[in-house]
Amino acid sequence: MVILKTEGNTGHLLLRGGEDVISVELIMCLGQEVCKVLEGKGTLRGNLFQAKINKVNGFTKALKLANKFVEDFILLPQQRHVPPQHFSCVHSS
Numbered sequence: 001m002v003i004l005k006t007e008g009n010t011g012h013l014l015l016r017g018g019e020d021v022i023s024v025e026l027i028m029c030l031g032q033e034v035c036k037v038l039e040g041k042g043t044l045r046g047n048l049f050q051a052k053i054n055k056v057n058g059f060t061k062a063l064k065l066a067n068k069f070v071e072d073f074i075l076l077p078q079q080r081h082v083p084p085q086h087f088s089c090v091h092s093s
Contacts, residue, residue, distance in 0.1 A: 001034070001066050003059055011056045013040055015049040022074060030069050037062045 005011040013034060017027045024047055031042055031049030038058045042051025 001063070003038075003053070003056060003062075005056045009054065009056050011053050013038060013042060013049075013051040013053050017047050019047060026069075026073055030066060033065055033069065034062045037065055 002014040003011055004014075013031070015027055015031050015034070017024075024044060027047060027049050028044045031044065031051060034040070035042055035051050035053065037055075038051075038053040039055040040051040040053035042049055
């Protein structure tokens with residue numbers, strides 16, 4: 001995760017993942033969740049999520065969220081393809 005500060009409290013967010021590690025669906029899910037914390041809006045192109053953010057000072061909270069996301073998906077292989085329910089980008093079936 002990269003956050004570039006521009007002016008004031010605004011900036012840009014970049015999330016990139018290799019498909020051998022994280023699916024594009026999970027990159028999109030993580031991007032949406034981080035955007036909520038940083039008051040941003042973004043889109044996914046390939047395996048790169050880019051967003052404009054309005055709350056750079058939320059970086060610490062966004063980083064904790066990203067770490068939890070990685071722990072749940074990458075470090076716990078049995079949950080790799082199904083996001084935990086505590087992420088709002090996940091819809092119960």
